[in-house]
Amino acid sequence: MPTKGIDYRTISLRDALDLAVLVEEEAKERYLELADQMALHHTPDAEGFFRFMADNEDKHRVELLERRHKLFDHQPSGVTREMLFDVEAPDYSEARVFMTAREALETALRSETKAWTFFDKVLPLLLDIGVRGLFEELRAEEVHHQELVRRELAKLPPDDAFCHEDFADEPVGQD
């Protein structure tokens, strides 16, 4: 389970919404980190796509946060970032120097799948009807996101036969 210290049997709707917000926040920050890595290592196509994903994750985060504020105003949260471990955020190990746009999209697809798996695994544990409804919605959203990524992947030509890592001349200098 990519979370720690959360009891899904008793989690409230407020905390479940906060969890969803933090999942998106974690993913957004990771995409930004990966984008910065791509920029540093002169990999613009992947950089551009990761920044696009970061923006998307942030949009979802804002939507969920607005919903949370409407229902629970500024009540303190019982869930913190320290309880999450890459729920939807792509693993650092996904990145590669000179990765192609296709590889970046495949990374995003794996992350969306990871998030779907998380919501799917947690659902049987949830006892609160409101929280179940939320997690079912979030799980369905991930399916939609996967479809979007697959559609974009289908537009891309196949990668060439070169292994781009063979052309890496790492490490780079610190600015």
Add this chain to the structure above:
Amino acid sequence: MTLTAKDFKSDLKPIWCPGCGDFGVVQAMYRALAAIGRPPHEIAFVSGIGCSSRIPGYTTAYGFNSVHGRALPIAQGIKLARPQLLVLAAGGDGDGFSIGGGHVPHAIRRNMDITYVVMDNQIYGLTKGQLSPTSPRGLQTVTSVGGSLEQPINPLLYVLAYGAGFVAQGTPADMAGLTSIIEEAIRYPGFAFVNVQSPCVTYGREDQQIKAHREQMKTLVSLGHDATNMADALARAQHYGSELYTGVFYKNPEPPQTFEAQARERQTQLGPSARPRDRILDMFRQH
């Protein structure tokens, strides 16, 4: 004061290769430090030379990216001069067990309250892929095309044999586990060693990357390991290189007094009979 991981992250962007295991290590470090709750200005983070030794610069703690293999002596000096600081040392397997190898036994037997994190990737990465002391026998590199003829050092057995009171191993493939191990190491009141299997994505073995770690790793807890039992710890540590055991190998249930605590006691005892500073040279004058 509640601290979060972000409070420990500096503005400097890591230059590690995309996919490097060290990204996970620094993230685990941020989280562990946030859990400990000491503010960045109370932390001194010393490293040697290598890719992993860049880590202090990526934190907001007082950092010293020092000279090759010398993180431990400098960390000990800092701890003696400023015992109230939380002192961390970090480096790679080459920095720690090749050029820095001579410092490790003495840092261990001195037992200062320092946490030493080694990012073990079995290669010299910064210099573009030469054998390191933990490289497996037979490993081929650009400068050892025939394959290594040497048995690798076992860092776990090494530090256990020298009497380290806390020895653990982790991998960025298990971020929750790694964070927990680093936190526990920092909390241990004495010298603590954490070996992190942090693969080099550029010069490391294809079959030893994070994905492989996920499949291979076995937590010591799941194996019923008793971390208070030194003999058990030594037995498990023998499997370094063939098994990826994660968790705490050994934690001394009765941590001995740290060097700095003993030094303070000695100073208190000798204080009354101490000469005034301006009379100390009298000791060396011939009568």
